[in-house]
Amino acid sequence: MAGFNISDEVxxxxxxxxxxxxxxxxxxxxxxxxxxxxxxxxDQDTKNFVSKKAVIKNVLWQQLRQVVAFxxxxxxAGSNGDGAPSVANMSSFxxxxxxxxxxxxxxxxxxxFLHRLMHQNKFLYRHLHSQHHRLVVPxxxxxxxxxxxxxxxxxxxxxxxxxxxxxxxxxxxIYFYCFATIKNVDDHCGxxxxxxPWQFLSNSTAFHDFHHQHVGxxxxxxxxxxxxxxxxLGTYMPLSVEERADGGFQLKPRPAK
Numbered sequence: 001m002a003g004f005n006i007s008d009e010v011x012x013x014x015x016x017x018x019x020x021x022x023x024x025x026x027x028x029x030x031x032x033x034x035x036x037x038x039x040x041x042x043d044q045d046t047k048n049f050v051s052k053k054a055v056i057k058n059v060l061w062q063q064l065r066q067v068v069a070f071x072x073x074x075x076x077a078g079s080n081g082d083g084a085p086s087v088a089n090m091s092s093f094x095x096x097x098x099x100x101x102x103x104x105x106x107x108x109x110x111x112x113f114l115h116r117l118m119h120q121n122k123f124l125y126r127h128l129h130s131q132h133h134r135l136v137v138p139x140x141x142x143x144x145x146x147x148x149x150x151x152x153x154x155x156x157x158x159x160x161x162x163x164x165x166x167x168x169x170x171x172x173x174i175y176f177y178c179f180a181t182i183k184n185v186d187d188h189c190g191x192x193x194x195x196x197p198w199q200f201l202s203n204s205t206a207f208h209d210f211h212h213q214h215v216g217x218x219x220x221x222x223x224x225x226x227x228x229x230x231x232x233l234g235t236y237m238p239l240s241v242e243e244r245a246d247g248g249f250q251l252k253p254r255p256a257k
Contacts, residue, residue: 007170008169008170008171008173008174009070009071009074009170010071011170011174012070012074012170012171012173012174012177013066013067013070013071013074014067015174015177015178016174016177016178016180016181017063017066017067017181019178019181019182020059020063020141020143020144020181020185021141023140023181023182023185023186024140024141024143024185025140025141027140027185027189027191028140030191030193033191033193034247034248035247035248036191036192036193036194036248036249037190037191037247037248037249038190038191038192038205038206038209038248038249038250038251039137039190039248040246040248043136043137044137044139047136047137048134048135048136048137049134049135049136050131050134050135050145055135055141055142055145056141058145058146059141059142059144059145061148062144062145062146062148062151062155063144065148065151065152065156066155066156066159069152069156069160070156070159070160073160073163074170077163077164096168096172099166099167099168099172100166100168100172100175100176102165102166102167103162103163103165103166103168103176104162104176104180104225104226105226106161106162106165106166107158107159107161107162107180107224107225108222108223108224108225108226108228108229109229110157110158110161110162111154111158111222111223111224112221112222112223112229112230113229114153114154114158115129115154115221115222115223116221116235118150119217119218119221127147128146128147128149128150129146129147129150131145131146131147131150132145132146132147132150133212133217135188135212136212136213136214137190137212138187138188138189138190138208138209138212139188139189139190140185140186140188140189141185142188143184143185143187143188144184159177159180162176162180163176180224180225183198183224183225184223184224186198186205187203187204187205187207187208187209187223187224188205188208188209189205190205190209191205192205192206192241192249201225201226201227202226202227202231203222203223203224203225203226203227206239206241206249206251207220207222207227207239208220208223209251210237210239210251210253213251215253216237216253218235219235219236219237219253220235220236220237221235237253238253238254239251239252239253239254240252240253240254
């Protein structure tokens, strides 16, 4: 991007937000896909407690704050490296892989414990986290719909933490933040599409969709990548995915083996 004179820091702050909307609207372009839905499409309007217009406004406000926060972070923290590792330099490539993995674990660890606290503390749930759960039936562009304070704590602080702990460069952070954004949007898509590689993970669309349902509110706090904290600390709920008589799928809890 040198020809356009756009720094990696600016790209890292802006590009993931563009990816958020592109990936979200890719799902919308697929249509209703009734045979693969976890909820009938009309449930988005009848069971949710917030309008789609309000969700869009909230998300755009959150993304603006993220851009400002990340630009300030790079100003204060500076650059951790010269750019993305080259595959030709195996040592550099392996360092980049390690940083990417460390960032994933750091983000998961931070968000698991904060997410669990938001549910188990009645004050925090009532005044902050309950706003995100107004989306009983999640959809893609509602992935980061939440209370502004929660948005700061989850997405901004979590993103900064993963960058600092991993020691990645701004160039690498572009890829990491886009990767995390795609996974977060996918978790809220409400579709179990065949061939989607995310569905092979234990922390999948079904895993998080179940958490949005009333019966699942005390389980499956992990996000966005792994489910190991839930499994280690007894908050993991195994699921069975069953076909609905009227088309699509439904989730049911099943006892752990």
